[in-house]
Amino acid sequence: MINPRVDRNTPVIVQGITGRAGRLHSRQMRAYGTNIVGGVSQKIEEREVDGTPVFRSCEEAVRATGAIASVALVGAMQLLDAMREAVAAGIQYLVTPTEGMPVHDALKARRLTRDAGVTWIGASTPGMAVPGNAKLGFLPDDSLKAGPLGLMSKSGTLSYEAGYRLAQRGIGQSVWVGVGGDPVKGTCFPDLVPFFASDAQTEALLIIGEIGGHDEEDLATTLKAENFRKPAFALIAGRSAAEGVAMGHAGALVYGSHGTFEGKRQALADAGVEVFSTLGELVEGIISHFRCQC
Amino acid sequence: MYLIEHDAKELLAEHGVPVPAGCLLDDKVVFDGGLLPPGPWLIKGQIRAGGRGKAGIIREAVTVAEIADHARAMLGTRVKGQRVDAVRVEQKVSGAAEAYLGLLIDPAAGGVRVIMSPRGGVDIETVAAMHIQSEVSPPDIESLCACVRRLAAAMPGVMANALRDAGERLARIFLDCETLLIEINPLFVHPDGRWAAGDAKIVTDDNALPRQPMLRALLDKRSACYPETALKARHGFDYMVVDPAGEIGLLTTGAGLSMMLIDELRQAGLKPYNFLDIRTGGLRGETTRLVHVLDWISAGTNVRVLLINIFAGITDLGEFTRLLVAALPEAPRLDVPVVARLIGNGLPAARKILSKAGIRLHTDLDEAVAEVRSHIEARTSQSHSSA
Numbered sequence A: 001m002i003n004p005r006v007d008r009n010t011p012v013i014v015q016g017i018t019g020r021a022g023r024l025h026s027r028q029m030r031a032y033g034t035n036i037v038g039g040v041s042q043k044i045e046e047r048e049v050d051g052t053p054v055f056r057s058c059e060e061a062v063r064a065t066g067a068i069a070s071v072a073l074v075g076a077m078q079l080l081d082a083m084r085e086a087v088a089a090g091i092q093y094l095v096t097p098t099e100g101m102p103v104h105d106a107l108k109a110r111r112l113t114r115d116a117g118v119t120w121i122g123a124s125t126p127g128m129a130v131p132g133n134a135k136l137g138f139l140p141d142d143s144l145k146a147g148p149l150g151l152m153s154k155s156g157t158l159s160y161e162a163g164y165r166l167a168q169r170g171i172g173q174s175v176w177v178g179v180g181g182d183p184v185k186g187t188c189f190p191d192l193v194p195f196f197a198s199d200a201q202t203e204a205l206l207i208i209g210e211i212g213g214h215d216e217e218d219l220a221t222t223l224k225a226e227n228f229r230k231p232a233f234a235l236i237a238g239r240s241a242a243e244g245v246a247m248g249h250a251g252a253l254v255y256g257s258h259g260t261f262e263g264k265r266q267a268l269a270d271a272g273v274e275v276f277s278t279l280g281e282l283v284e285g286i287i288s289h290f291r292c293q294c
Numbered sequence B: 001m002y003l004i005e006h007d008a009k010e011l012l013a014e015h016g017v018p019v020p021a022g023c024l025l026d027d028k029v030v031f032d033g034g035l036l037p038p039g040p041w042l043i044k045g046q047i048r049a050g051g052r053g054k055a056g057i058i059r060e061a062v063t064v065a066e067i068a069d070h071a072r073a074m075l076g077t078r079v080k081g082q083r084v085d086a087v088r089v090e091q092k093v094s095g096a097a098e099a100y101l102g103l104l105i106d107p108a109a110g111g112v113r114v115i116m117s118p119r120g121g122v123d124i125e126t127v128a129a130m131h132i133q134s135e136v137s138p139p140d141i142e143s144l145c146a147c148v149r150r151l152a153a154a155m156p157g158v159m160a161n162a163l164r165d166a167g168e169r170l171a172r173i174f175l176d177c178e179t180l181l182i183e184i185n186p187l188f189v190h191p192d193g194r195w196a197a198g199d200a201k202i203v204t205d206d207n208a209l210p211r212q213p214m215l216r217a218l219l220d221k222r223s224a225c226y227p228e229t230a231l232k233a234r235h236g237f238d239y240m241v242v243d244p245a246g247e248i249g250l251l252t253t254g255a256g257l258s259m260m261l262i263d264e265l266r267q268a269g270l271k272p273y274n275f276l277d278i279r280t281g282g283l284r285g286e287t288t289r290l291v292h293v294l295d296w297i298s299a300g301t302n303v304r305v306l307l308i309n310i311f312a313g314i315t316d317l318g319e320f321t322r323l324l325v326a327a328l329p330e331a332p333r334l335d336v337p338v339v340a341r342l343i344g345n346g347l348p349a350a351r352k353i354l355s356k357a358g359i360r361l362h363t364d365l366d367e368a369v370a371e372v373r374s375h376i377e378a379r380t381s382q383s384h385s386s387a
Helices: A020-032 A059-065 A079-090 A103-116 A156-169 A189-199 A215-225 A261-270 A281-294 B005-014 B063-076 B141-152 B155-174 B206-211 B213-223 B227-235 B254-265 B288-297 B317-330 B347-356 B366-387
Strands: A013-016 A035-040 A052-053 A069-074 A094-096 A119-122 A127-131 A134-137 A146-153 A173-178 A202-208 A232-236 A273-275 B022-026 B041-045 B058-061 B086-091 B097-104 B112-119 B135-138 B178-187 B193-195 B199-204 B238-241 B248-252 B274-277 B305-312 B338-344
Touching: A013 A020, A020 A035, A035 A059, A035 B305, A052 A059, A059 A079, A069 A079, A069 A134, A079 A094, A094 A134, A103 A119, A103 B112, A103 B206, A127 A202, A127 B199, A127 B238, A146 A156, A146 A189, A156 A173, A156 A202, A156 A232, A156 A281, A156 B254, A173 A189, A189 A215, A202 A215, A202 A281, A202 B193, A202 B254, A215 A232, A215 B005, A232 A261, A232 A281, A232 B112, A232 B254, A261 A273, A273 A281, B005 B022, B005 B041, B005 B086, B005 B199, B005 B213, B041 B063, B058 B063, B063 B086, B063 B317, B097 B155, B112 B141, B135 B141, B155 B178, B155 B193, B193 B288, B199 B206, B199 B338, B206 B213, B206 B227, B206 B347, B213 B227, B227 B238, B227 B248, B248 B254, B254 B274, B254 B305, B274 B288, B288 B317, B305 B366, B317 B338, B338 B347, B338 B366
Parallel strands: A013 A035, A013 A069, A035 A052, A069 A094, A094 A119, A146 A173, A146 A202, A202 A232, A232 A273, B248 B305, B305 B338
Antiparallel strands: A127 A134, A127 A173, B022 B086, B041 B058, B041 B086, B097 B112, B097 B178, B112 B135, B178 B193, B178 B199, B238 B274
8 A cells, every 4th residue: 555654754865956956845845844864966076965965876875874765856858767776776755746757758667666666656746745744845835734634636736726725724634645747657546545545644535636637537436446435525627628638737638538527527526526616615615524523 | 749640641651651642731832733642532631630521621532623622622621629721632542441450558557558449440439349459568569569469369350460560560659759649540451461541640748759859850840730839849838828819818837727727717707818837947037938928928819917826836936026027028019917916935025026016916816816807897898988
């Protein structure tokens, strides 16, 4: 079972730590409480970044620090190689925010990580967080708040907005996983169902989806098959998009009757999920649910 | 990028796949009989959608005069929401059976799905499931070819050899060109075993473009045909006009939030003009990207207001608003009121900068939308009173 419950002790390395994104996000992750123990970069001249030791390879970094998680902040064309290196070094959690990973590379990466039993979150993800503990990636602090919602999202920005509005109203998250908007990815919605079903801190599920792909439909099937009992809420973007038109994410390409807003809404509703069509309605719906419980 | 049939067939032909001889006529090309294969011909409107035959843009011609008539009748018309900008004229194939062959990325299975059927053609959806064979393969050439051979072995008569040969060739192209989908329907199979791709649908991976020189060259040659991919390859972000008659220009970031905003505006009876995922992280301290977008939005003749919606997770709103205020005068053609809704990092600095520029800042999206509505209503009543 995939268990994304990292904490403030989980030792994390950052691949590409001497790059612009690597530097910035290492600093922000550490400020949030993440235990960044090292970085990896081929740049010979830099031996540390903001006091964090920089290693020449993942293997060296893992050997010296005992890291079990890595956030890879490298270019799209370098990502597959970076992942191979991390898996070979024994990393168990791999978060890859990079956008634009070639789909054929993603297929190879998926097989690689699954065969090795590594949890891969990404690509094209803002990452994941256990609010109040640690975050791997760059989910905005303004949206993070410890609370009862298990949040899984295909869309970064839309989840920031939903998370922020709910946090403002006092409702936070148990664990937040951005699975990313790419069609072929490491961790998919259904993979997270067993964890959220058994996690004691998760009282309800929030799903942020968008048109295209099969993730929401597959999730609906799994929720039914696993007899998921907790309340579940969903918001899906792209209701008014024209068919066959890709908006941003390649995954938002609607192929024929698959992946349409209506298909997803229906599938989730049949699995007992309450599906909302605006942010405002979603927030009010969730708030009234928790109010009724008290 | 979803290739038009002509480009897909050229790509296949370059990789040794037999296709019926043909040529492309765009709306400016004077008909050139020299390129023409022997008749009779099919005249096929080049839009990126299925069901073209049923939509009336695949027609037969026996004389050269008929070719010109059909082409003129189709060119410039709109079918399935797309303009027919070109037609492919190709030699009509007769006396062949129609099979089906498809390869596509299967995200849930994490592999390449190969689909084969001895019956194909326009009614493939109604072919009984028992005739359609399908299997998922790992994404390497040995596994894919083995998968093709297993499926083809179950096909009847001459179909077996033809589908095996075609499948193995397509498997190589699928991997070499990093496609997401190759679908040949119909695959013509002659009684003597010869075969050819009657139609071709190919979707390539935009993310792989930097290392696919052949596709990159195609995109350069025919950028007008693939505007979204060309734009992204050139500028590094996504922009699309969603309603040419739209009244609200959108300056937004994030695909999901931008789509949601379009949904909500439409639900509220408002008319957004464009979709945009500008990726504020990619601005890199320059106004270039913003000026491009503002300029493109100014092409919308009905645009009456610009709505900015940025949730700044990492972006610094102070820097963003500095760039915005610098970019607005650089795009003077967009002369409309600006409504800004910003939230996140650097909000206090952004507030000061916008207030100096006379732009009101909202942190609540609903309030920003209310201001957008008031601008549109004001403009409408203005134009009524002046009329």
